[in-house]
Amino acid sequence: MNDPMWFDNPAITDQMWPATIETLLMTVWSTGLAVLFGLPLGIWLFTTSKGGLSPHPIVYRVLSLIVDITRSIPFIILMIALIPFTRFMVGTALGWQATVVALTVGAIPFYARLVENALREVSDGKVEAALMMGASNGQVIRQVFIPEALPGLIGAATVTSVTLVSYTAMAGAVGGGGLGALAISYGYQRYQSDTMIACIIVLVVIVALIQFIGDRIARLVDHR
Amino acid sequence: MIELRGLRKVFGDTVALEEIDLSVPAGEIHGIVGRSGAGKSTLIRCLTGLDRPTSGTVAIDGTDLTQQTGSGLRRARRNIGMVFQHVNLLDSRTALDNVAHPLQIAGVGKAERHAKARELLEFVGLGDRVDNHPAQLSGGQRQRVGIARALAAEPKVLLCDEPTSALDASTTEQILGLIRSLRDRLGITVLIITHEMSVVREICDSVTLLADGRVAKTGKLAEVISEPGSTLAKDLVPLPPVGLGDGDTGIVEVALAGTTLPAVLRSAGTVGLDAEAILAGAVETVENRQVGRIRFSVASPAQARELVIAFASEGIHAEEVAAK
Numbered sequence: 001m002n003d004p005m006w007f008d009n010p011a012i013t014d015q016m017w018p019a020t021i022e023t024l025l026m027t028v029w030s031t032g033l034a035v036l037f038g039l040p041l042g043i044w045l046f047t048t049s050k051g052g053l054s055p056h057p058i059v060y061r062v063l064s065l066i067v068d069i070t071r072s073i074p075f076i077i078l079m080i081a082l083i084p085f086t087r088f089m090v091g092t093a094l095g096w097q098a099t100v101v102a103l104t105v106g107a108i109p110f111y112a113r114l115v116e117n118a119l120r121e122v123s124d125g126k127v128e129a130a131l132m133m134g135a136s137n138g139q140v141i142r143q144v145f146i147p148e149a150l151p152g153l154i155g156a157a158t159v160t161s162v163t164l165v166s167y168t169a170m171a172g173a174v175g176g177g178g179l180g181a182l183a184i185s186y187g188y189q190r191y192q193s194d195t196m197i198a199c200i201i202v203l204v205v206i207v208a209l210i211q212f213i214g215d216r217i218a219r220l221v222d223h224r
Numbered sequence: 225m226i227e228l229r230g231l232r233k234v235f236g237d238t239v240a241l242e243e244i245d246l247s248v249p250a251g252e253i254h255g256i257v258g259r260s261g262a263g264k265s266t267l268i269r270c271l272t273g274l275d276r277p278t279s280g281t282v283a284i285d286g287t288d289l290t291q292q293t294g295s296g297l298r299r300a301r302r303n304i305g306m307v308f309q310h311v312n313l314l315d316s317r318t319a320l321d322n323v324a325h326p327l328q329i330a331g332v333g334k335a336e337r338h339a340k341a342r343e344l345l346e347f348v349g350l351g352d353r354v355d356n357h358p359a360q361l362s363g364g365q366r367q368r369v370g371i372a373r374a375l376a377a378e379p380k381v382l383l384c385d386e387p388t389s390a391l392d393a394s395t396t397e398q399i400l401g402l403i404r405s406l407r408d409r410l411g412i413t414v415l416i417i418t419h420e421m422s423v424v425r426e427i428c429d430s431v432t433l434l435a436d437g438r439v440a441k442t443g444k445l446a447e448v449i450s451e452p453g454s455t456l457a458k459d460l461v462p463l464p465p466v467g468l469g470d471g472d473t474g475i476v477e478v479a480l481a482g483t484t485l486p487a488v489l490r491s492a493g494t495v496g497l498d499a500e501a502i503l504a505g506a507v508e509t510v511e512n513r514q515v516g517r518i519r520f521s522v523a524s525p526a527q528a529r530e531l532v533i534a535f536a537s538e539g540i541h542a543e544e545v546a547a548k
Contacts, residue, residue, distance in 0.1 A: 125312035133326040134298035147316040
């Protein structure tokens with residue numbers, strides 16, 4: 001109980017910074033990959049849905065089912081279940097690179113659903129106008145849906161990113177690295193409440209920063 | 225330029241359009257009027273290929289849209305410029321990029337399409353607004369951008385779906401003036417779908433009345449408007465909402481059809497009515513012809529019926545109107 005506290009505590013002075021960087025790397029990579037794969041999946045969901053550009057009930061139902069199943073598995077279980085896949089992808093099941101695999105798999109369906117809803121906000125009139133100009137479905141998606149829904153798509157990426165920060169902390173419980181691992185192994189298992197508090201403060205700052213930047217960009221592209 | 229033959233559209237059990245035949249020659253402004261539910265929206269969706277008619281043909285500049293699919297339909301649509309009630313500009317684009325959009329879709333290079341868009345915005349009087357987004361423009365300005373966009377691909381036909389229904393009276397005047405000048409300067413064929421009779425009176429050369437999915441009346445505006453006893457004529461030149469006396473008096477309504485106001489007044493004198501008996505009247509000049517109606521109040525419904533016959537012997541169409 002007489003461990004050194006706060007700025008004398010090596011868990012804070014030596015490990016806080018690398019852990020923060022790991023958390024940021026995990027968040028940025030998994031958000032980027034989730035957008036990269038989730039955007040096309042969301043567009044696919046939207047175009048095949050009822051009232052979409054080319055409705056296809058069977059394709060939509062299958063995609064929807066996969067998305068809903070993945071989303072309903074608690075992240076910590078998904079992460080453990082994915083261990084063989086993670087080993088195959090990055091060669092290990094430990095460390096932040098391994099966590100990115102699970103985070104991305106968990107976030108793709110989450111972001112895809114948000115994309116589907118953001119695209120639904122684009123009015124039918126704008127789509128009809130483009131079709132009347134002789135636009136193909138691909139042109140309507142690239143020139144109408146994506147630019148018109150851009151503020152919503154950026155907002156969805158912000159929400160996904162914030163959710164991913166909390167998932168990185170959960171990943172810390174099973175050897176995922178980052179601030180979550182630090183908070184659990186020092187703050188919880190060694191009763192260092194100073195480490196716990198420091199981790200919480202940094203996580204709150206990261207989330208606030210992501211929200212601020214996301215809102216800023218969304219406002220910049222919003223001309224409504 | 226626009227030819228509809230035997231157009232029929234059925235949704236499940238309901239017949240939305242039945243036996244629609246319509247022909248609009250090049251350079252004419254044609255109005256389509258009707259109550260909501262008369263089939264106007266379905267008609268315009270069939271005209272643009274957004275809906276496929278159950279049977280019949282829709283030909284625009286000789287191309288039957290009902291026979292086109294995929295890229296053929298997309299190409300055919302470039303011959304049609306479309307103006308919407310809610311304009312449907314893209315909020316993410318500037319006025320310039322909105323007007324250039326049809327050309328972008330057609331694969332025209334950036335410099336060329338921007339030059340064309342700038343010219344069109346100049347033409348509709350928004351040369352100083354090229355870099356504004358739609359949210360920075362007024363309703364009337366947005367509709368001007370919408371019209372400029374509809375013209376970008378140099379279509380032969382302009383379809384206007386309730387183009388002024390969301391605008392105030394003076395902005396409506398300006399937009400209608402713009403559409404008329406497009407026809408005069410570019411020779412474009414215009415089809416206007418509207419529920420506003422004033423729009424038809426203002427700019428249409430010919431008009432079609434839809435009722436229950438059928439053509440109830442069609443013809444040149446000057447002929448339709450002066451046809452005695454027709455409901456469309458009455459809608460086109462409405463009387464002010466006064467002039468119905470109490471139950472004891474009779475009312476005679478005289479149509480200015482194929483005659484003039486002085487002739488009607490002379491005949492009124494002959495049958496024993498003076499100017500003091502006039503309750504209400506509406507007279508307009510359409511293509512150098514006086515059209516409209518005049519209501520006279522008389523002592524009793526029985527006298528009103530006698531006067532109808534008396535007017536008829538003078539060669540003038542009159543009818544008795546029930547007093548409330």
